[in-house]
Amino acid sequence: MENTLQKPRSIKLSSKTKEWLVFVICLLSIFLFLYTAYAKLSDHKQFAYGLKQLPIIGRIASVVSWLIPITEVIIAVLMIIPRTVKFGLFAFTTLMALFSGYIISLMLLGLKLPCYCGGVIESMNWTQHVWFNLMFITLGITAIFINKTNK
Amino acid sequence: MKNFQKVAVALIIGVMAVGFSAFTKANKTENALVDMYWFNSNPAGTILSESSVPNIAEPLATNRTGCPSLSGSQFCGRGYTSEQTELNGSGDRILKGSTAVGSGTGVKRTP
Numbered sequence A: 001m002e003n004t005l006q007k008p009r010s011i012k013l014s015s016k017t018k019e020w021l022v023f024v025i026c027l028l029s030i031f032l033f034l035y036t037a038y039a040k041l042s043d044h045k046q047f048a049y050g051l052k053q054l055p056i057i058g059r060i061a062s063v064v065s066w067l068i069p070i071t072e073v074i075i076a077v078l079m080i081i082p083r084t085v086k087f088g089l090f091a092f093t094t095l096m097a098l099f100s101g102y103i104i105s106l107m108l109l110g111l112k113l114p115c116y117c118g119g120v121i122e123s124m125n126w127t128q129h130v131w132f133n134l135m136f137i138t139l140g141i142t143a144i145f146i147n148k149t150n151k
Numbered sequence B: 001m002k003n004f005q006k007v008a009v010a011l012i013i014g015v016m017a018v019g020f021s022a023f024t025k026a027n028k029t030e031n032a033l034v035d036m037y038w039f040n041s042n043p044a045g046t047i048l049s050e051s052s053v054p055n056i057a058e059p060l061a062t063n064r065t066g067c068p069s070l071s072g073s074q075f076c077g078r079g080y081t082s083e084q085t086e087l088n089g090s091g092d093r094i095l096k097g098s099t100a101v102g103s104g105t106g107v108k109r110t111p
Helices: A015-042 A044-052 A057-080 A082-108 A119-123 A126-149 B003-027
Strands: B036-041 B076-081 B085-087 B093-095
Touching: A015 A044, A015 A057, A015 A082, A015 A126, A015 B003, A044 A057, A057 A082, A057 B003, A082 A126, A082 B003
Parallel strands: none
Antiparallel strands: B036 B076, B085 B093
8 A cells, every 4th residue: 555644855955065054154153253242342442331231231341341252252263163163153052042031131121221232233223133143043053953963 | 165274264254254343333433432421300301400309329311312201200311522511600510501401500420
């Protein structure tokens, strides 16, 4: 008897395509972190002042204002070095998730505060910022998943 | 793609990111830091004299362009640049043409 049940179609990517996908996601992530890190460091005074206005972080703004861009640079470097790409992607996704969690909590509290995120990202409103972050988190998770299965 | 090629491409992207960031910063003229003098005002934007402001440690909101979301009973701090203010005869910082916007002497607050 012919089997009438059809298996669900799954997208099968070649090993090379997966490798390319991870590489492109890494490049996008590197660009994002170095772009924003440079903006924060080059205009550090304003970035630190902006952080001081935020709840919770405000008290330790002077430390956080250095910690965030330096961490972004370190994570970008980790994603550049082939041996540490996996760890870099994991750190990138975690940091983006932390940023998003903080923004969402501010939104839920109903606080309307200016964004001191660096560069053109500063022109986004909170909702756009969350969607932007969620897109990068999705890309990060995708890259981690592909990296895990592509062995 | 070999590892060294990947590193090279990633480095180029990194340099481009920094360059693009520097370029957008150079084009940005807004949000420059300026020294502000803070005056207590009511939601209508009227500058209040120091004696008529409730004894609060900090204003309820600090907004350069006013506090449109405040209710009628609340007060806020409004920031003005040094060009918008002047010293009166007593050496107090007041808004230029303050007789038009309020009667009081401004209270300087650090942002």
